Structure formats: C-alpha cells, structure tokens
Amino acid sequence: MPSKQIAYIGLGSNLGDSVSQLVSALCAISELADTQVLKASSFYQSKPMGPQDQPVYVNAVARISTALAPHELLAALQKIEHYHGRVREGERWGPRTLDLDILLYGDESVKTPDLTIPHIGMAEREFVLVPLFEIASEMIMPDGSPLALWVSRCSLEGLRRLASINEQAAH
Template sequence: MSFGAPTSPTLAYLLLGSNLGNRAALLAAARQELATTAGDIVAQSGLYETAAWGRENQPAFLNQALAVRTWLRPEELLAACQAAEQQAGRRRVEQWGSRTLDVDILFHGRQVIESPDLTIPHPRLPERRFALVPLAEIAKALRHPQLGLTVTELLAHCPDPLPVRPWPGELGA
C-alpha cells in the first residue's frame, strides 16, 4: 500500500472506450475530465473502431489511448477514472457489456500492483488488439515491466483476431 504523496509525477497510460451514445463526444468529454482530475495529457492516439471483445453481440467500440503525467497514486488515479465513467453515465451491469465510457489503467510508470481492486499493468493488455494498436501509436517502445516486451512486440504477438481500424470521424482533439 502507498503512503504519502508522490515526490515526482508518473507517466500513466490509459485506454478510453465507448460503444453507446455519441462515442466520440463521450471520449472527448472524458479527456477533458481526466485532464482536470488526473493530470496533464501529454499524448493521445487517434480514435480506433473495433468490434466488441468478449461479448460480441453489441455495438462497435471507439477506443483511444492517453499518456497522462500524474501526481496521483494508482488508487487515486483509479478513482479519477471511475469518476469520469460515472460522469459519462456508466452503469456496471455485466462484464464486457455495452458502456458509455470505460477507462482502463494500462500502466502506471513501471509499477506492478495486484490487489482486489486494481491490477497494473492491465492483466489482459497482451491479448487485446483494440488496446495495443492505439497504445502503439503513442508508446511503441514502452516496455511491459513484467513481460519485458515492448508494446510493438506485444502487438506482434497478440492473438486477438479482431480488426482495429482508424475511425474516420471527427477526432475531437
């Protein structure tokens, strides 16, 4: 467990996702909220569209990766992410179900955390092309602290067959 405030900022990587409502607008609002509550957004990928993963009978998702320079401890960052989800009207009804907004912490510096409420790095990142493609756009050389592979290498070995396509709509940047 962490005690006290961090002595320097940490670079965290988040994945935003939405498959209900005005997906692009929800991601834009989430970026604004996270810039206020989580830290400085120092990089953001474009938007990518993919079929739903895990529970396939639902609308396609838009996803975007963010790099955030944050002073928040991982647990505090999780709270900021969940607050952004709530502000977007997120309701947790079923695992991998449709949602207005999902914000996942992919990495928090080089930390490895396994607790009942939070696992960092995100445990399913290596098997999710929809997360790796946008992350590779902004952090292709980032190395997974447990696996020792870069994001590019993880993407090359990713077993997920779902196509991930750049979204031609307005990026809302």
C-alpha cells in the first residue's frame, strides 16, 4: 500500500445551502478509500472572486491523510463535486454548488494540464490562507516562508468567520 501523505483541501460553495454542502463534502472525503479527515477549519464567508453578481461563498480548509496519489485524489474530489451538483461549464470563477481544490499534497509539486500543486493563486486568497492558518499555523509554505507571512500580506476585506465544523454539527 502506498504511504500516506498529508494534504490540504480547500472547500467552497455559494449555491444552495452552502454550509450543508461543505459538511456533506467533509463527510464524503472522510469516506474515501485510505483517507481520513484529520482536521477542518471553521467556515468563513467571503466575497466571490471574479464576477461580483453572485452569492457570497462559504469556505473552509481540511487537513487529510491519504494514500491516494494526487491525480486519484483529484478524480475522487471531482466525483464528490459532481454528486453535489457541480457542473463544470460556464464562466471561470462563477457560482458553484461545491468546489474542492487540492491546495498542498505533502511536499510534492505537480504541474499537469488538469492539476497544479501547490494550488495556483493560493497566496492571494484570504479565503484559503485564513482557514489554512487556523488549522496549520506553524506551516512553512513551498517558497520557504511561514504561512503567517502569507496571511499578513493578504487582504481580509469581506472575510468573516461563521463557525467551526463542531459548532455547525451542534445545530
């Protein structure tokens, strides 16, 4: 069996009941073969990237342990998105029921037409960096700088903490 890697998954939704979509997605990720969700961040509300005439997003980040290779994990995450009604057509950064992105996968770097790890643009996305910092504050980023430095450089405008997964489950 392949060795397990620690990976970080970004979760987002702005169509339907976004909080329920993220809770359901975390459950689905935990049910993947040889994969465990180790920790999930609080949920955060954020302004949409791209077109502003769409609902606000709910975002989170999960730390997982998985024996799935990067492309196997990508395929599994896309199946979860599809199950949640995600349709991959239309405008870039448009509204979606569920978006699951592999942010980091161990120390690996992947650059293929369908997958880039570390996730491109991560350094400018407060809705990724703040939840990631919440669950991995001591992380050193691929460029060798502390995650805290990346967070200090991003705008927090429009980002609002909603609740942790445990607080969500209690309701």
